[in-house]
Amino acid sequence: MMCVASLSDFKLKLYPRFLLTRALYINLSLLLLFTLLCSFSASEKHTAQELAQRIIPKHSDRILFEHIEGIDKDVFSIWSENDKIIIGGNNANSMATGLNYYLKYYCKVTVTWYKDDKIIMPGSLPKVREKVTVESKLKDRFFLNYCTFGYSMNWWKWREWEHFIDWMALNGVNMALATTGQESIWREVWLDAGLTEEEIADYFTGPSYLPWHRMANIDSWHSQLPLSWIEHQYELQKQIIEREREFNIRPILTSFSGHVPKSLKRIYPNSKITRLNPWVDFEEEYNTYYLDASEPLFKEIQKKFLLKQKEMYGASHIYGIDPFNELDPPSWDPDYLAKAAKEIYSSVEEVDPGAVWMQMSWVFFHKRKDWTPERLKAYITAVPKNKLVMLDYYCDSVELWKQTESFYGQPYIWSYLGNFGGNTMIAGNIKDISKKIDDVYEQGGNNFQGLGCTLEGLDVNPFIYEYVLERAWDTKINDKDWFQKLADRHIGFEDDNYRKAWFLLYDKVYMEASTNKASMISGRPNMKGDSKWNSTNIKYNNNDLVKVWETLLKSPLSKSSSYEFDLVNIGRQALENYFGELFLQYLDAVKNKDIKAERKLSKQMLALLSDIESLVATNSYFLLGKWIKDARDLGENPQEKDYFEKDAKLILTTWGVKGNKLNDYANRSWAGLIGSYYKVRWKMFTNDAYLSLKNNQPFNEGKTYQKLIDFEWDWVNKKRKFIHKPKGDSRELSEKMYKKYFSVIGNHE
Numbered sequence: 157m158m159c160v161a162s163l164s165d166f167k168l169k170l171y172p173r174f175l176l177t178r179a180l181y182i183n184l185s186l187l188l189l190f191t192l193l194c195s196f197s198a199s200e201k202h203t204a205q206e207l208a209q210r211i212i213p214k215h216s217d218r219i220l221f222e223h224i225e226g227i228d229k230d231v232f233s234i235w236s237e238n239d240k241i242i243i244g245g246n247n248a249n250s251m252a253t254g255l256n257y258y259l260k261y262y263c264k265v266t267v268t269w270y271k272d273d274k275i276i277m278p279g280s281l282p283k284v285r286e287k288v289t290v291e292s293k294l295k296d297r298f299f300l301n302y303c304t305f306g307y308s309m310n311w312w313k314w315r316e317w318e319h320f321i322d323w324m325a326l327n328g329v330n331m332a333l334a335t336t337g338q339e340s341i342w343r344e345v346w347l348d349a350g351l352t353e354e355e356i357a358d359y360f361t362g363p364s365y366l367p368w369h370r371m372a373n374i375d376s377w378h379s380q381l382p383l384s385w386i387e388h389q390y391e392l393q394k395q396i397i398e399r400e401r402e403f404n405i406r407p408i409l410t411s412f413s414g415h416v417p418k419s420l421k422r423i424y425p426n427s428k429i430t431r432l433n434p435w436v437d438f439e440e441e442y443n444t445y446y447l448d449a450s451e452p453l454f455k456e457i458q459k460k461f462l463l464k465q466k467e468m469y470g471a472s473h474i475y476g477i478d479p480f481n482e483l484d485p486p487s488w489d490p491d492y493l494a495k496a497a498k499e500i501y502s503s504v505e506e507v508d509p510g511a512v513w514m515q516m517s518w519v520f521f522h523k524r525k526d527w528t529p530e531r532l533k534a535y536i537t538a539v540p541k542n543k544l545v546m547l548d549y550y551c552d553s554v555e556l557w558k559q560t561e562s563f564y565g566q567p568y569i570w571s572y573l574g575n576f577g578g579n580t581m582i583a584g585n586i587k588d589i590s591k592k593i594d595d596v597y598e599q600g601g602n603n604f605q606g607l608g609c610t611l612e613g614l615d616v617n618p619f620i621y622e623y624v625l626e627r628a629w630d631t632k633i634n635d636k637d638w639f640q641k642l643a644d645r646h647i648g649f650e651d652d653n654y655r656k657a658w659f660l661l662y663d664k665v666y667m668e669a670s671t672n673k674a675s676m677i678s679g680r681p682n683m684k685g686d687s688k689w690n691s692t693n694i695k696y697n698n699n700d701l702v703k704v705w706e707t708l709l710k711s712p713l714s715k716s717s718s719y720e721f722d723l724v725n726i727g728r729q730a731l732e733n734y735f736g737e738l739f740l741q742y743l744d745a746v747k748n749k750d751i752k753a754e755r756k757l758s759k760q761m762l763a764l765l766s767d768i769e770s771l772v773a774t775n776s777y778f779l780l781g782k783w784i785k786d787a788r789d790l791g792e793n794p795q796e797k798d799y800f801e802k803d804a805k806l807i808l809t810t811w812g813v814k815g816n817k818l819n820d821y822a823n824r825s826w827a828g829l830i831g832s833y834y835k836v837r838w839k840m841f842t843n844d845a846y847l848s849l850k851n852n853q854p855f856n857e858g859k860t861y862q863k864l865i866d867f868e869w870d871w872v873n874k875k876r877k878f879i880h881k882p883k884g885d886s887r888e889l890s891e892k893m894y895k896k897y898f899s900v901i902g903n904h905e
Contacts, residue, residue: 197223203402204243204251207322211267212259212277219243219258219281221251230292230330234258236283249330249404250292253629256326257290259645266645266718267326269614271319272776273717276648292328293597294628296606298547298569299324299621300333302476302516306367306807307578307613307822311786311800314395321396325403327625331569331606332400333476334407334469337393338370339386341468345460350423357381359417363787363800364807371481372415372444373435377812378803384792390468397469408514409465409472411504412458413479414446421445427453432483437816446479446486449499458503474512474545475504482522490534497538505543513539516610517556517563518549529560537564547571549610551592552584552669562601569606570596572624576672577689577822578613580778582701582729583670584620586662590635593627613822616725616777620666635662646718647711657707657726660700668695675732676739677765678823678834680864681841683857685743689820692736701730702901709891720886724775727890728825731768734901735761742842751849758842765835771893773827773879774886780828781878783808798875805872809833815865828878833871837864 201221208216222244224231232254233244241258245251259265262282267275309316324332339360346356361369362378363385369375400407421429428448434440447454465472477500479485485493504511515536520527536544546568548557557568570593574584596604607628609621619642626638633641636659643658644650672689679690686692705726714720738761745753772778787804791797808829811818841860848855 197225199402200245200248200251200404203248204245204255207252207325207403208255210318211275211322211326215277215281219255221245224250230328231289232257233287233289234284235287236285239281241281241284247404248402249325249328252322252325252403253328254290256328257288257631258284259326261641264645264648264650266642266716267323268717268721269320269323269618270717270777271316273721274715276715291630292628293630294604294606296331296545296569296608297328297625297628298331298571298606298608298610299327299329299625301549301573301610301612302333302335302367302371302478303577303612304333304367304614305335306364309614310364310807311783311790311804312392313790314392317392317396318399321399321403321405324400324405327622328628329625330404331406331408331474331608334393334397334400334409335367335370335476336396337389337469338410339366339381340390340393341461341464343386344464345457346417346420348460349420349457351417351419355417355419357383359419362803362806364803365812368435370410371478372413372432372446373482374438374442374812375418375444377438377442378806382792382796382799384796385790388790393469401470406474407469407472408474408476409469411465411475411477412454412461413477413500414449414454416445416447416457418445420447424453427451430486432480435482436812436818438812442813444483448486449496449503454499455503455506459507462504462507471508473508473510474514476514476516477504478516478519481516481519484523484526488526488531490531493531494534494538497535501539501543511543513544514547515544516547516549518610520556521550521554532560533564536560536566539566541565542567545569545605547608547610549573551596552589553671555592555596557596557600557604562603565603567603567605569608570600570604571608571610572620573610573612574617574620574670575611575613575615576670578615579672579674579689579823580616580725580728580825581670581674582616582665582725583668584617584666585669586620586623586635586666588669589620589624590627593624616729646716646722647714648716648719649714651711653707653710657704657711660704660707664700665696665704672821674823675729675825676736677732677768677830677838678820678825680820680861681838682861683743683746683855685740687820688817689823692740694733694736698730698733698737698901701726701733702898705730705890705894706898709887709894713887721775721777723886723890724771724778727893728768728772728778730901731764731771731893731897732825734897735764735768738764746845746849746855749849751846754842754846754849758846761842762835762839765830765838767893767896768825769827769830769835770884771889772825772830774882774884774889776882778824778826779878779880779882780808780824780826781880783826784878785880801875802872810868810872814869819868827883832876832878833868836867836871840864840867 204221208219219241224244224246227246230250231246232250234254235242243251243254245254263278343356357380358376360381365377397407428451430446432444432446434443501513520532544566546563546566548568548570550573551570552572609624639658639662640655643655647654673691676690676692679687708723738757742757745757784801784804787800788797791800808822811821844860845855
């Protein structure tokens with residue numbers, strides 16, 4: 157949003173006040189106010205017009221924007237005038253939301269969150285027969301998760317970010333985490349404190365791990381972060397912040413929460429700096445250090461950081477602050493927790509009197525046994541009323557607002573998480589989400605002020621986030637109609653089969669709250685039938701998903717990117733579920749020492765993995781090669797390119813240190829990853845199991861387990877070439893795979 161100087165400033169600059177008569181002074185003031193409002197209005201209309209030009213350039217000259225005056229809530233209106241479509245809104249964000257409403261419900265168009273997805277408009281713009289006006293029901297519409305910057309947006313340039321901000325504006329987002337470029341601030345703060353460049357470089361992690369470094373979970377892992385990265389991210393963040401503000405999206409910047417480099421103890425040996433407990437199973441050298449909030453040094457660092465952040469990225473007034481994320485504070489005493497919260501907030505308020513603290517409730521969910529009601533209440537209520545906004549982070553599983561007396565009166569935002577690690581797994585209980593949103597509207601209290609999405613990665617269920625964000629607006633569209641319209645815009649026209657397929661998804665498949673359990677193809681093989689982040693268990697009947705796939709394939713051809721994505725995504729998931737069934741049969745064969753069955757099932761499993769790889773290779777969303785190419789493109793020399801490639805592969809596979817507990821957490825069913833990584837592991841596992849049967853010896857799973865760990869680490873450290881552009885036709889491959897497997901993966905009466 158534009159920043160305008162105060163009216164009194166302009167008055168004094170324009171005329172010596174003593175020369176003006178009272179009447180003239182009032183008239184000039186009103187004229188100036190009108191001029192400023194017109195300028196503000198023109199700027200917002202210009203922002204919306206440029207959005208239309210970017211996403212639908214051939215039609216943008218026939219879509220005009222108007223500013224709606226005198227409205228104290230977000231609202232948009234849509235109407236036709238001659239051959240023009242007029243979209244009114246009280247600000248640029250509302251205008252963008254109105255444009256998306258028109259595209260979805262009149263043009264049958266989906267604008268995805270990816271820049272390269274095609275947007276296919278009808279030949280002529282459909283008329284709006286009767287004027288439509290829709291008001292927002294909530295003040296805040298929030299988007300993003302700290303982790304998204306490590307699981308999905310790691311390698312983005314402005315090209316990708318610009319489109320993503322457009323997507324957020326189109327979907328009415330008006331609050332977004334903005335953590336890009338933090339390291340440029342901290343580098344200057346720590347240099348001013350007396351640290352060396354080498355110490356600072358050792359403190360930062362690799363690019364993909366910066367979210368967990370920023371949340372004070374790990375230091376130094378996969379360092380050293382190149383200076384070129386820090387400089388690139390600084391320039392990128394300036395572009396992100398500027399564009400978000402143009403769209404009335406409030407960027408949620410950060411503040412100091414106590415996390416300091418270990419080397420700061422060299423300069424301040426008497427300050428109370430404590431090493432926090434190890435996170436997951438990272439060794440001591442990667443542990444983080446916490447400066448007690450009661451220390452005078454705490455406020456000094458806070459002031460330096462916030463002033464430097466304001467200098468670099470402008471004023472924010474709302475800050476993401478999340479101390480002790482997935483870690484133990486130095487003390488669990490309620491008085492200590494209250495004091496820490498109070499000291500942290502006061503350190504921010506001293507620099508920015510209008511500061512608001514945004515806190516994610518994941519901290520309390522993750523260590524819910526430790527965060528007792530007494531401790532939680534002491535911590536939350538220590539911050540002045542309405543100066544703390546709680547993100548109820550994981551409402552698809554646990555709604556903490558119901559367990560905390562609506563966060564003891566502090567404002568909160570109901571949030572849908574929906575994805576862990578960027579896993580490619582169809583998941584989400586739509587009916588449950590809908591009911592919970594109904595409930596929070598009815599029972600959430602006056603301090604319920606927004607809806608949000610806190611996805612860890614941009615996943616294979618993008619429509620759910622569109623749904624949650626639209627529920628913040630009074631569209632008066634029921635769920636069944638919403639899904640019917642979703643089907644229309646995914647294929648680009650009305651088709652009974654496509655509508656039937658999406659209704660089956662709504663009614664029969666999307667029945668399970670999202671978890672961090674993906675299918676078994678991407679899990680480290682073992683004799684249990686599942687792994688830490690992977691499972692053969694699904695809550696729906698795979699026959700229903702196969703029926704969806706079959707029904708989609710009965711629909712006419714479409715050039716829509718969403719149509720192509722649906723074919724690949726549904727087929728992929730149906731085949732992955734079938735792989736789980738084969739694996740369970742395989743385990744029975746090994747248990748029963750049936751070598752013939754073991755060999756047959758092993759062959760089927762490996763062939764199926766190859767077929768899934770071929771299918772997903774037809775869609776750019778599912779390409780490991782693109783992920784790696786994007787990473788390498790950010791390097792300024794061969795050494796940096798190799799460093800970024802390794803970082804990009806680490807996060808998807810071993811995650812951290814060799815053999816650690818987070819291995820496979822960010823698994824993906826991507827072409828390249830399936831063939832060169834997952835399939836190889838399965839081949840190693842089945843070969844060892846076969847040899848144990850052949851030699852009539854017990855299966856030494858521990859030995860195989862270590863071989864798999866060695867292979868994983870070797871894969872990360874070796875460069876390989878992968879396709880970075882789609883290969884093959886999505887419809888053709890979908891039909892081929894369906895015909896090949898339909899007789900074994902579903903019932904087709």
